[in-house]
Amino acid sequence: MKLVFLHGVGDGGRDRAWLRALNRRLAQEGLDPIPEDDVIAPYYADMLATSGIRADLPKVTTTKESSDAKARAHFQTRQMTALRSVGRDPNAQVLGWGGVLDAGNPAWVQGAARFAPGEAKHVVGQVNRYVNSKGLRGAIVRKVLGKLPPDGEVVLVGHSLGSVVAIDVISRLPSNIRVKRFITIGSPVSSKIFGQSSGQLIANFPYADVDDWLNMFSPRDPITRGRGLSTAFSDVRDIRVNIGKTAHSADRYFDNSAVARAVSLAFHRARSGDRRTTRVTTALTDETASKLLEMHYCYALEAGLTKGTKARFAEAVRIRREDLVEQIWEANEEGMPLPREFHTLAEGELPHLPDYWSNTQLVEELTVLALSNPISPFEIDVDEGVRAEAVRSVLTALGRDPKIADRIKDAVKEVAGFLRKSGVRWGQVAAVGAGLAIVAIAPLSLAAVAPAGLAGGAALTSSLAAFGPGGMIGGIATVSGITSTGAAVTTAAAVMRRKSPGADVATFVLRVTAAYAQATLGLEYDQELFSALAEARSDISAEINQLSGISDKKAPALAALVEQEEILERLSELLEMKDLVDKSVSGLTYADTKSD
Structure with missing residues (x-):
């Protein structure tokens, strides 16, 4: 394994101050250093300052198979694994899905970067010269390639201008070199300070030959202008890091714990082998059993999809599974007892479905899945026939009895159809009839399965434990009026409440659909549902009355409340039509309400 460092402008880092900063930080983190003998740092600063240096750019070595859609999908899966090497760090913020989206921006993010006239002008000038002089680019890329070994594994790091050089190099590497991690720091590539388009710079990215790509940038770096690279390259994962006040140097970046950890863990990555958990076990809970059911449902969906869609869906499922498995390993290291089935999952096997649910509970679970997007945040349209199968x-x-699937499918269609015929235009609900989902099921936080009094460091530190105060448990506790329902609706409600002010209304759609499916099968159903709907309607009506006297008549928030009240009213009407009302509560039948 070699660490390849491509320097920015200036003296090219020949004093290795950047390596000393990196190893100093690694020592503080309790991680192994990078041996100097394993560092390759080509020097090309003199070429940038010399006129007349010219050479043709080497040919691209990226193969068609290495850059196709399938290779890209696998690469994106590895990106999620790469983010875990950063972890939750007070000096770093992962951007995008899988990041700490709910933590808010720490104080160090605030404040725009300001140009230091001398250094910034020099950097911009050298970048422009490299990018716009094809001959100079060719000469520098050839020199870098000439310093690399003919085969083996490398961690490739490009700082500032070096990140631009690295992007040129990575699609021209020898076929026997594997990039275990590509890291760019302080990169100006997304900025318009030079004319070259990002598409021209990286037209042939070798997805199959690069494990992952992390871009570290400081919001106070004048060269990056506080921006990452995701606006220029869709496949990079941006991580905003704290390197102090306005700064750009490589040693300042390497002195950041997230940057140092990303380098070291890729460089010293252990060879893959069989791992075994400590098997501290506990019984299945409603939440963990639901997660196993969801995973089996995902694989069943995948089996029914066509070739193109199937491949993308499989990648989304793999990402979701790997997220959960990583949490299981973290929990295992914390000594958190987990169900035997989760230990099996962590060790690479999909456990068999447990005989855990009564038919009543199972109908509710499957109704929620039938109305759900189990691969959220990814969205892939799945035909309702495939869902039913x-x-x-x-x-x-x-x-x-597999015929239960038909009853669930019919219940979903009838509830959705009734709402549409009633003039309901609430987008997510109206879309159900087209086979789309109204619920985005979030990844399961292990906070939900921790025994009382043992939250577990993994559950508290995982970037996926994002259901609100206290993790999933806290999220569920904030949802009122659903105590008579099972784990599936309760968990979905906790997730939806975080995502939308209309979450309670969407929860009622789930509850009504599940109750209708249960009733048609002669099973028990939620007898308190009609009363809960009435209570919710009263709450929303009171809010409408309070706002309508002062707010504009077409105020968006007011209109949304009116639509939500209408949905609840139609759901109540549907329950009465289907005779799913506790007579002791209503005192009337639906027929009574329609008589003269």
Whole structure:
């Protein structure tokens, strides 16, 4: 393994101050240093200052198979794994899905970077010269390639101008070199300070030959102008890091714990082998059993998809599974007891579905899945027929009557159809009839499975434990009026409440659909549902009355409340039509309300 460092402008880092900063930080983090003998740092600063240096750019070595859609999908999966090498760090913020989206911007993010006239002008000038002089680019790229070994594994790091050089180099590497991690720091590539388009710079990215790409940037770096690279390259993962006040030097970046950890963990990455958990076990809970059911449902959906869609769906499922597995390993290291099935999952096998649910509970679970997007935040349209077949497959695996799937499908269509015919235009609900999802199921936080009094460091530090105060448990506790429902609706409600002010209304759609499916199968259903709907309608009506006297008549918030009240009213009407009302509560039948 070699660490290849491509320097920015200036003296080219020949004094190795950047390496000393990196190893000093690694020592503070308790991580192994990078041996100097394993560092390759080509020097090309003199070429930038010399006129007349010219050479043709080497040919691109990226193969068609290495850059196709399938290779890219696998690369994106590895990106999620790469982010875990950063972890939750007070001096770093992961941007995008998988990041700490709810933590807010720390104080160090505030404040725009300001140009230091001398240094910034010099950097911009050298970058412009490199980018706009094809001959100079060719000469520098050839020199860098000449310093690399003919084969083996490397961690490739490019700082400032070096990140531009690295992008040129990475698509021209020898075929026997594997890039275990590509890291750019202080990169100006997304800035318009030079004319070259990002598309021209990286037209042939070798997805199959690069494990992952992390871009570290400081919001106070005048060369990056506080911006990452995701606006220029869709496949990079940006990480905003704190390197102090306005700064750009490589040693300042390497002195950041997130940057140093990303380098070291890729460089010293242990060879893959069989891992075994300590098997501190506990019984399944409603939440962990639901997660296993969801995973089996995902694989059943995948089996029914066509080739193109199937490949993308499989990658989304793999990402979701790997996220959960990583949490299981973290929890295992903390000594948190987990169900036997989760230990099996962590060790690479999909556990069999447990005989955990009564038919009543199972219908509710499967109804939520039928109305859900189990690969959120990714969105792939799945035909309702494929969804129904997936439900049927899960029922068969559990030894239950597969015809239950037809009842669930009919209940979903009838509730959605009734709402549409009633003039409801609430987008997510109206879309159900087209086979789309109204619920985005978030990844399961292990805070939900921790025994009382043992939250576990993994559950508290995982970037996926984002259901609100106290993790998922806290999220569920904030949802009122659903105590009579099972784990599936309760968990979905906790997730939706975070995502939308109309979450309670969407929860009622789930509850009504599940209750209708249960009733048509002769199973128990939520007897308190009609009363809960009435209570919710009263709450929303009171809010409408309070706002309508002062707010504009077409105020968006007011209009949304009116639509939500209408949905609840139609759901109540549907319950009465289907005779799913506790007579002791309503005192009337639907027919009574329609008589003269």
